[in-house]
Amino acid sequence: MTADIKFDPLPSWNDCAAKRAILAFLPRVTDETSSDFIPMSDRVAVFDNDGTLWPENPIPFQAAFGFDELHRRVKAEPELSASPMVLAALECDFGTLLEDGYAGLREVIALTHAEITTDAFRDAVETWLAVSRHPRFGRRYDELTYQPMQELLRLLDGRGFKNFIVSGGGVDFMRVWVERVYGIPHERVVGSTARPSFELRDGVPVLTKSLEHLFVNDKHAKPVGIHQFIGRRPIMCCGNSDGDHAMLQYTTIGNPRPNFGLIVHHTDGEREYAYDAETKSTGKLVAALAEAPARGWHVVDMKRDWKTVFGHTDF
Amino acid sequence: MTADIKFDPLPSWNDCAAKRAILAFLPRVTDETSSDFIPMSDRVAVFDNDGTLWPENPIPFQAAFGFDELHRRVKAEPELSASPMVLAALECDFGTLLEDGYAGLREVIALTHAEITTDAFRDAVETWLAVSRHPRFGRRYDELTYQPMQELLRLLDGRGFKNFIVSGGGVDFMRVWVERVYGIPHERVVGSTARPSFELRDGVPVLTKSLEHLFVNDKHAKPVGIHQFIGRRPIMCCGNSDGDHAMLQYTTIGNPRPNFGLIVHHTDGEREYAYDAETKSTGKLVAALAEAPARGWHVVDMKRDWKTVFGHTDF
Numbered sequence A, B: 001m002t003a004d005i006k007f008d009p010l011p012s013w014n015d016c017a018a019k020r021a022i023l024a025f026l027p028r029v030t031d032e033t034s035s036d037f038i039p040m041s042d043r044v045a046v047f048d049n050d051g052t053l054w055p056e057n058p059i060p061f062q063a064a065f066g067f068d069e070l071h072r073r074v075k076a077e078p079e080l081s082a083s084p085m086v087l088a089a090l091e092c093d094f095g096t097l098l099e100d101g102y103a104g105l106r107e108v109i110a111l112t113h114a115e116i117t118t119d120a121f122r123d124a125v126e127t128w129l130a131v132s133r134h135p136r137f138g139r140r141y142d143e144l145t146y147q148p149m150q151e152l153l154r155l156l157d158g159r160g161f162k163n164f165i166v167s168g169g170g171v172d173f174m175r176v177w178v179e180r181v182y183g184i185p186h187e188r189v190v191g192s193t194a195r196p197s198f199e200l201r202d203g204v205p206v207l208t209k210s211l212e213h214l215f216v217n218d219k220h221a222k223p224v225g226i227h228q229f230i231g232r233r234p235i236m237c238c239g240n241s242d243g244d245h246a247m248l249q250y251t252t253i254g255n256p257r258p259n260f261g262l263i264v265h266h267t268d269g270e271r272e273y274a275y276d277a278e279t280k281s282t283g284k285l286v287a288a289l290a291e292a293p294a295r296g297w298h299v300v301d302m303k304r305d306w307k308t309v310f311g312h313t314d315f
Helices: A017-030 A061-076 A078-082 A084-090 A094-112 A118-131 A147-158 A178-182 A221-230 A242-252 A287-295 B017-030 B061-076 B078-082 B084-090 B094-112 B118-131 B147-158 B178-182 B221-230 B242-252 B287-295
Strands: A044-047 A162-170 A189-192 A197-201 A204-208 A236-239 A260-267 A298-301 B044-047 B162-170 B189-192 B197-201 B204-208 B236-239 B260-267 B298-301
Touching (some): A017 A147, A017 A260, A044 A147, A118 A204, A147 A162, A147 A236, A189 A221, A197 B221, A197 B242, A204 B221, A204 B242, A221 A242, A221 B197, A242 A260, A242 A287, A242 B197, A242 B204, A260 A287, A287 A298, B017 B147, B017 B260, B044 B147, B044 B221, B061 B078, B061 B084, B061 B094, B061 B118, B078 B084, B084 B094, B118 B204, B147 B162, B147 B236, B162 B178, B162 B221, B221 B242, B236 B242, B242 B260, B242 B287, B260 B287, B287 B298
Parallel strands (some): A044 A236, A162 A189, A236 A260, B044 B162, B044 B236, B236 B260
Antiparallel strands (some): A197 A204
């Protein structure tokens, strides 16, 4: 197979073990003469988003959206800032919001992600993306995807894989930009959801976001989300944190089909961020990393294995 | 456009208003020179299943599966038949099961669709399909899809539409056969769901079905399911009952894009079943039918408009 490659499909990757493993795995499952051949319908690849396809620092981008929305709302309704959790959010104090089972985060989500029509929410995300810049890199948030992972998505797509996002992020937040940014269609986005309500308002159909039946698509819930939304066990799983541990297990343990697990390890404090056991944002990585060698999960060392993080311009 | 057609893409349809409307709508939205052109990513078509793509008589096929499973279980655990609802199910008394807000049906579902691994459930459905025959037509249930609707699915697929099932049926039940029978992949099946649980059992990942957070994808819930699973407003919607009323409204009222609503009206007691306001199974059709003329929804008269119901062999 490697002899057949006329060009390098992963040009932003250095010649490393993970890259060689990817390039060995693909012909094994896509070459019809291979005994491990997998038909296209079963070539399901799942990708975590925050920390796997784009950064999750200094805070997850959706949290930045929520906090910015909250600033906007507090200007109009100053009484909101009576809540200590709203104050924490206004100060970007992510740690406080995550205490007590995410109580603060839930309060912020209720104020910024509910009691709003799905159309108005989509417009709010579009507007935010257009006017906001990442505090360190000075770029639009949706320009900060990892170039090596974009190459992997495109390589898999070209080999008949179906790429799915399986993220703790909100489905409604991600669908605004995921097709434009990753070429992944809306129905291939699995994420946190809640049930909107449907009504005819003045004779016109309206869906309004709520927090009812909230489904937080993280940790043990990721295989659940995969089953509910995709309905097929993945053969490839890419994550970066213990939030992806369960879906790495679901993809690779006892799977009768050949399969591939990959962990993006954040080792590059210079070009991006360096964290694993200790993180000020999300993305804690301990258990999955410890289990990786025994399971054969490929660990990508961002600093060592990637020629570039964000593409032609690393900032 | 009609002048360009070298063959009839809907050969099982008589020349009727609905067929002419379909054949006029498609070039309008798929021809790049048309002012109403819709890009492929937005060509979402949603289809109800029971009564729209296959029959729902004498009872919905999934109910037949559940009742057969119940018979099997009662043989091993005769004490189960102490419940009046189990008895009603064993006698295929669908009316009693639907009383009191579907209390009986829920009991049957709990006994046949929960506390079972997703793998074991899939195997049970496969086995049932292989050994069961429809009581009137004597055929495998999955051989009883409507030939004219199969032609419509294929026509849309060929014109760059994405076809989705949006059914009150269980997602896990449908995904067993939907790809083989309709050519629709697993992730394009929207239906009733509940959250399975995930665990490593003896070190191996296992998903177990439950009734937690049950989502019954019917009536007002259908636009909700469409939003959660597809994330895009459909431009075409095909249904047959008041259970599809809300998604017909969601597709066609105030939609800025050209759109198409279609109702399959069961008028053919000879080749299939005749019912609308009165039905012994599901599929009651009153409100949606009354609203059809004002909304421009196309009503298919199965007896008059379809040359055949099930294909080359009508039984």
